[in-house]
Amino acid sequence: MSVVVNVHEAKTHFSRLLEQAHAGQEIILAKAGKPYARLMPLAPAATGRQPGRLAGRIGDEFFEALPDTELDAWEGR
Secondary structure (H helix, E strand, O other): OEEEEEHHHHHHOHHHHHHHHHOOOEEEEEEOOEEEEEEOOOOOOOOOOOOOOOOOOOOHHHHOOOOHHHHHHHOOO
C-alpha cells in the first residue's frame, strides 16, 4: 500500500517518511496533488561471498582432475 504525501508535508516530516520507507512502506511524493516521485527502500546490499552457499549442489566430479586433452585445450595447446 502506498501513501501519497505533498511536498510541503514531506519536507516537514522527512525523517518520519524515511523511516516508513526503510520499513517497507512506499511513499508517493506529490506536487500540486499530482504524483511526482517515489520514496521506497533500497534493495538489500550484496554481502559478497557466502561460503557454503552451494553445498550439496556440486558433485565430487567437479573436483576431479581434468583429462590431459581438456587441459591442453584450456591452455591453447
